Amino acid sequence: MNFRDLSPSPRTLMTPGPVEVDPRVLRAMSTPILGQFDPEFTDLMNETMTMLREIFMTKNQWAYTVDGTSRSGLEAVLVSLIESGDKVLVPLYGRFGHLLVEIVRRCGAEVVTLEKDWGTVFAVEEIAAAIRQHRPQLVAIVHGETSTGCMQPLDGIGLACREIDALLVVDVVATIGGVEVATDKWLMDAVIGGTQKCLSVPAGLSLVSYNERVESKLLKRKRIEQGLLSDSSAVSSSFHDLLGSPIRSNYLDLCQLQDYWGPARLNHHTEATSMLYALREGLRLVLQEGLQDRFERHKRHEAALMNGIAAMGLTLYGDPSCKMPVVTCVNIPDGVNGESVRAVLLSEFGIEIASSFGPLKGRIWRIGTMGYSCSKRNVLLTLGALEAVLTLHGVKVDAGAAVQAAMNTYNKEALWS
């Protein structure tokens, strides 16, 4: 059987991930493979760790990758920290909070959830009060909920965790590289980032960083595993009840991963070398742009997109005071088949925007302005195409207004700067 040459169609990716990738990153992926213990390759790993610390805004020793998509990092952190019977608090305000709940349950924890209507977020004080009330061992929360386009303020949650000696684990999968993620300043004990969103690197790696509070918990579990905390090498079940249990994963065991990434360089998995090249190049480009400039770029294109959407006569979903700058959720006008609009955008214009999950299915579109996809060209094309496709679907839009409004936003900025 003959298969065609691989030749994907050109696309404008305006979803909350995966997004377009800078050609320099794609080029990096096609460079020759090095052995994973070749000193040239381990130098690249060390450089990647240094750059990860910068984007996570941390002085943590540990900042490295877990091979697998973003949830591999979430699962690695949670399975490495949670012991059966631990109490874990998960404040929920969208679909990815439910992913945390699912993983935490599988770790055998007693899960306490705190729920907010989708489209809003918690006041930090509400979460702090729940922490004081429930006294969990660990709090897990999402920073940017791509399912609702809302972003949870985090500053203050870490302090409440420290008061009761709980660990704070934060999913920054969708925000890292697009908005500020101040790991140290906000007292976050472990953070997990994704590659395929604001960093504009293909999916396939997860980024983790954690501090000494986390490390000491990991090392304790490792000593239990090795029987080093016991009088005898045979570790009894009552001993586990008293002191805790070993980590119940090999692939996702952060102790083993840090021994692989750290000076010991102990063999663990076979590194995904081409993905590491891609990440290193992606991070290099982020730092070359500058974190603050990058955050501002995301805000600029968000403003142009939002003004264009409003000029078209459409409305945005969610509480604007907690809107995530890199995802814009648009209410689908009554009577319009949202999936048909998306299909025509893709087939006629090569533009992809996202649908939504659960209670929002069929009610909103989600438009991402992330990383390399976050550009004036992409915003103007998306607005123009959306106007045309909505007109085709019988929606009365003020034709041309959206693109003009976005252009005015950009021009105003040019005059101001």
Ligand SMILES: Cc1ncc(COP(=O)(O)O)c(C=O)c1O
């Ligand atoms: C906020 C958030 N967390 C976690 C994930 C899961 O990431 P992945 O699909 O890379 O495993 C996503 C993916 O969209 C996400 O948006």
